[in-house]
Ligand SMILES: CCCCCCCCCCCCCCC/C=C/C(=O)SCCNC(=O)CCNC(=O)[C@H](O)C(C)(C)COP(=O)(O)OP(=O)(O)OC[C@H]1O[C@@H](n2cnc3c(N)ncnc32)[C@H](O)[C@@H]1OP(=O)(O)O
């Protein structure tokens with residue numbers, strides 16, 4: 001070993017003690033039972049001797065009555081699948097950033113095939129399979145097959161069509177994708193140029209562009225195209241189209257298909273074969289149009305069914321709802337890394353040579369980190385509620401009750417937008433919270449960011465979706481005078497008159513700890529912003545023109561409404577019985593942090609609409625600081641409660657045992673650049689340069 005290396009080893013050793021200090025923050029009397037899991041909180045004098053989660057073997061679960069009933073009852077499934085994936089070498093993922101695109105993609109195929117094999121061998125249920133996919137943690141064609149192709153057939157196909165196609169899809173005898181976006185049109189679905197003409201005399205071309213799983217894997221796609229029969233257009237519909245031969249995987253005649261190329265980041269979303277597809281007079285049987293909304297007869301006549309045509313957008317509603325829960329997962333993962341590392345990292349501190357300060361103890365670190373921790377919980381609760389709303393609307397649709405569809409669309413669109421934007425920003429903030437080491441690939445944060453950010457674009461650009469919410473809100477406001485009572489998430493608008501006049505009652509900082517006070521402030525802000533937009537709109541002769549002109553304000557109003565939904569669902573959650581010593585109090589603190597931090601960040605809205613006074617704003621801010629102090633002792637327990645394995649976190653900084661520095665050092669040596677001491681290219685480029693310098697120096 002060279003002396004330089006010896007020095008580095010000593011340096012790393014000297015930091016081990018600091019690194020292990022993570023367990024200091026686990027000294028607390030509160031036990032967390034999040035997702036039904038007992039998170040053991042140690043009080044072992046500041047050093048946690050537990051190995052990684054994977055090494056610990058089976059999880060210790062408490063008695064059933066200790067479980068938090070208000071979490072989905074799938075903790076055991078989730079935990080089992082996490083461990084199954086973490087212990088299987090095929091699912092290794094620490095080398096992703098080093099692989100070429102081809103290696104990366106092939107590796108994804110291998111993982112998907114292996115996962116499918118395990119699903120069959122272990123006879124996994126749908127829930128177990130879905131958890132397994134989550135923990136494999138790699139975007140793959142299977143996401144689109146299960147997440148969009150199958151739901152599209154289920155939601156838009158007739159019973160007969162479902163009976164024909166679903167068994168094939170369930171057994172993966174066909175693999176499908178969701179082919180809607182084109183090179184020229186994504187947001188504007190009605191503007192799609194792909195046509196499906198019942199009369200087979202069409203010679204138009206158009207390119208589908210973006211669908212995941214399309215490029216190299218899918219044998220079939222649900223393709224969205226404008227239907228033309230008897231020379232007339234009948235809007236966009238889904239069509240099941242076979243793309244590749246089931247014998248040799250070659251594209252069928254008239255079909256050109258391939259991958260659209262590398263995307264943002266290394267590894268990241270490049271495991272997915274997003275594709276380009278061109279049809280040249282491809283013919284498909286009539287009964288491959290998904291006909292639940294509209295039927296085309298043998299003679300080419302269109303027969304509208306009694307379901308609204310918006311159901312054609314139904315798959316997007318379904319996926320947007322899943323994306324909200326996924327936002328909570330991605331955010332909690334980033335927050336877990338940043339929180340654990342913040343407890344390990346020390347900078348500055350006493351001048352007398354004592355131990356330096358853990359960076360988590362700096363108020364600035366807390367004011368950046370703890371609102372993100374609170375958001376992770378808030379998004380989980382609103383995600384659960386949205387799941388319920390989606391189930392409810394699905395059941396109603398089956399009974400031909402379409403009344404709640406507009407609200408389901410507005411909620412899924414708005415919350416998808418709100419949570420993905422916040423999560424993308426939060427992951428980047430977590431990277432910064434980890435200082436320089438956050439920029440290392442081995443922190444897990446760069447890849448998480450790269451894989452996550454497209455969520456702000458796919459399934460609907462976030463601004464476009466907020467504009468949909470704004471339309472819904474303007475419609476609701478315009479109907480207030482007509483006696484139509486707003487319901488669901490807009491029910492508060494029935495009290496618009498009061499809310500327009502109301503004055504916030506806060507007089508001292510503690511007054512902000514009343515859920516009713518917080519709710520009223522958020523309701524008043526949302527109503528006032530919506531009503532102001534509606535008043536401005538009414539000044540335009542042409543409402544569409546007004547909508548375009550005021551769209552930036554409308555987006556702000558939609559955000560205010562969506563933030564109110566998240567705050568109110570968090571508060572509702574806390575009204576339920578929450579078992580576990582101290583758990584409810586901790587969640588209450590997080591709820592206040594979530595709401596008061598939003599208030600602080602959007603102070604302009606609250607002040608300009610007169611919902612609160614500058615003095616009340618300053619009291620809210622004072623209170624936030626004291627809430628951060630209350631979270632601090634339990635911060636580690638609150639992220640441990642997410643129950644992520646080290647495999648899933650994929651982060652040296654976020655290790656469960658806090659053993660960060662030696663592992664960072666170890667990771668560095670794994671880089672292929674360190675395969676040789678003298679790098680490739682030395683002889684060609686470095687040496688001649690050095691020699692040249694030497695010659696010049698001698699001259
Ligand atoms: C083993 C198990 C594994 C399970 C795995 C599951 C995993 C799942 C993971 C999934 C992974 C995710 C990967 C993502 C991959 C990405 C895929 C995609 O991106 S697919 C393409 C998505 N594209 C979009 O989102 C396009 C966005 N654009 C639109 O949605 C629409 O065009 C528009 C809503 C912006 C505008 O549509 P248009 O018809 O022009 O709208 P109008 O404004 O005129 O509205 C008319 C009317 O309809 C209502 N409306 C609109 N949309 C909906 C809807 N979705 N549902 C219900 N109603 C809707 C709208 O409110 C208007 O109503 P009205 O009463 O007339 O005012």
Ligand SMILES: Cc1cc2nc3c(=O)[nH]c(=O)nc-3n(C[C@H](O)[C@H](O)[C@H](O)COP(=O)(O)OP(=O)(O)OC[C@H]3O[C@@H](n4cnc5c(N)ncnc54)[C@H](O)[C@@H]3O)c2cc1C
Nearest residue numbers: 178179180181185186187210211212454457458459460463
């Ligand atoms: C990783 C990834 C995976 C994808 N997977 C699929 C898939 O599987 N299947 C599929 O069909 N598609 C897929 N897509 C495509 C995706 O759905 C679209 O990119 C998305 O809907 C946005 O549409 P666009 O690209 O047309 O954006 P554009 O609409 O062109 O947006 C560009 C800009 O214009 C703004 N804008 C657009 N319209 C308006 C408006 N009316 N008012 C104000 N501003 C506006 C937007 O806010 C944005 O800033 C995927 C995309 C990505 C990135």
